[in-house]
Amino acid sequence: MAIPKVAIVGIGHSKYGKRGKVIEEDIEGEKDTYPAVTLRELAHESYFPALEHAGITNKEIESSVIGIAAEAFAGQGAGAALVADEVGIIGKPTMRVETACATGSTAIRTAWAQIASGQFDVVAAIGVETMTWLSSAYATELMSVAGDHRWEYIYGISFPTFYSLYAARKMAVDGLTREQLSSVPVKSHHYGYYNKNAQLRRQITIDDASESIPIAMPLRLYDCCLISDGAATVIMANEEKAKEMSSEPLWITGIGTSSDTFRVTDRPNLTNIEGNKRAGDMAYKQSGRTAKDIDVAYVHDCFSIAEIMAYEDLGFCERGKGGEWSAERGAYIDGPGIPTNVDGGLKSKGHPLGATGIGQVVDAYKQLFGTVEKPRQVPNAEIALTHNVGQHGQFVNVFILEK
Numbered sequence: 001m002a003i004p005k006v007a008i009v010g011i012g013h014s015k016y017g018k019r020g021k022v023i024e025e026d027i028e029g030e031k032d033t034y035p036a037v038t039l040r041e042l043a044h045e046s047y048f049p050a051l052e053h054a055g056i057t058n059k060e061i062e063s064s065v066i067g068i069a070a071e072a073f074a075g076q077g078a079g080a081a082l083v084a085d086e087v088g089i090i091g092k093p094t095m096r097v098e099t100a101c102a103t104g105s106t107a108i109r110t111a112w113a114q115i116a117s118g119q120f121d122v123v124a125a126i127g128v129e130t131m132t133w134l135s136s137a138y139a140t141e142l143m144s145v146a147g148d149h150r151w152e153y154i155y156g157i158s159f160p161t162f163y164s165l166y167a168a169r170k171m172a173v174d175g176l177t178r179e180q181l182s183s184v185p186v187k188s189h190h191y192g193y194y195n196k197n198a199q200l201r202r203q204i205t206i207d208d209a210s211e212s213i214p215i216a217m218p219l220r221l222y223d224c225c226l227i228s229d230g231a232a233t234v235i236m237a238n239e240e241k242a243k244e245m246s247s248e249p250l251w252i253t254g255i256g257t258s259s260d261t262f263r264v265t266d267r268p269n270l271t272n273i274e275g276n277k278r279a280g281d282m283a284y285k286q287s288g289r290t291a292k293d294i295d296v297a298y299v300h301d302c303f304s305i306a307e308i309m310a311y312e313d314l315g316f317c318e319r320g321k322g323g324e325w326s327a328e329r330g331a332y333i334d335g336p337g338i339p340t341n342v343d344g345g346l347k348s349k350g351h352p353l354g355a356t357g358i359g360q361v362v363d364a365y366k367q368l369f370g371t372v373e374k375p376r377q378v379p380n381a382e383i384a385l386t387h388n389v390g391q392h393g394q395f396v397n398v399f400i401l402e403k
Helices: 039-054 079-087 103-116 136-144 159-174 178-192 206-210 239-245 274-287 304-313 322-327 356-368
Strands: 006-013 023-027 030-034 063-067 094-097 122-129 214-216 230-238 250-258 296-298 383-390 395-402
Touching (some): 006 103, 006 239, 039 079, 039 122, 039 230, 063 079, 079 094, 079 122, 094 103, 103 122, 103 230, 103 356, 103 383, 122 356, 159 322, 178 206, 178 304, 178 322, 230 239, 230 356, 250 274, 274 304, 274 383, 296 356, 304 322, 356 383
Parallel strands (some): 063 122, 296 383
Antiparallel strands (some): 006 250, 023 030, 250 395, 383 395
């Protein structure tokens, strides 16, 4: 089924990290300083570059969809109203969306629907989250309440625990090894090191990952994504407006979305996430593409096991072979497979919940138009896939993006 033509015509992306304090970086002699900011400033930091990139002013924005995953993280109710007010799009319709860690991609999907329906011509999708002002323990607690309160949360199951169940089952059933699991964060940190927007710009080794402190066995510290502050914005337009506004529109040619059971114990297996496959198949069908056509991919690696399952569920390799595929450099730019998470992924780049799905699309845009840092540029890339998961598979969005 063909979908209406909607394009991304403007992009903006903040620095991810502990943005409540001044950040000073010195990477290979290149010094950067990032100011301390709040939710308000983060929205500015991504929105106005996107507006400028699109070559328009607030006058042309007809609607906004704002992704904020949790009011407790924001420290602010009615966050969409706050952000819209702060960036100056007063009097235009706005709304907040929330689908846990998939909130950013849901903002894009909602903006796409507003345009595809003919209701609006130009819509801004903004994702923003402030998380690091809370302790790691409290942040984990806030995310854990998304588990089933009758059968999961009350027994102390957190999201590291959910994914540790996947990892343990993958080891028992598919023979996943510790070294294969560690190969994922090693690759992510390799590319994140070169990404100026990444939070943790640090190269690591297999031993670093395999011997880091236990979090929820078999998951260790370097298997787990970061708690981050950050924002990302895309300006989207219908076909007519996109061609007027931009000489480099990025077309959304496939959208797949799915869900899964709320309780993990109701799943048929714990070696894969079926919602990934359903969403991927839908996006491939709409775009007329297959996994073999993808030049670069961004998958949801909240934990290293999540990336391995995504390889399999999205058809990058056979099911049960994700660990081998990773260890054989299948996800590297110079590898035999599909370059994946060459922005550093959630693991190195960071994971500000409301921004993550939009941040993936922003980097995909830069990849396809050849403007990312050279060490992580995929040569001649024309088709990208982004994959964003909420909770442990209850929300999944997959986009196919083409020049």
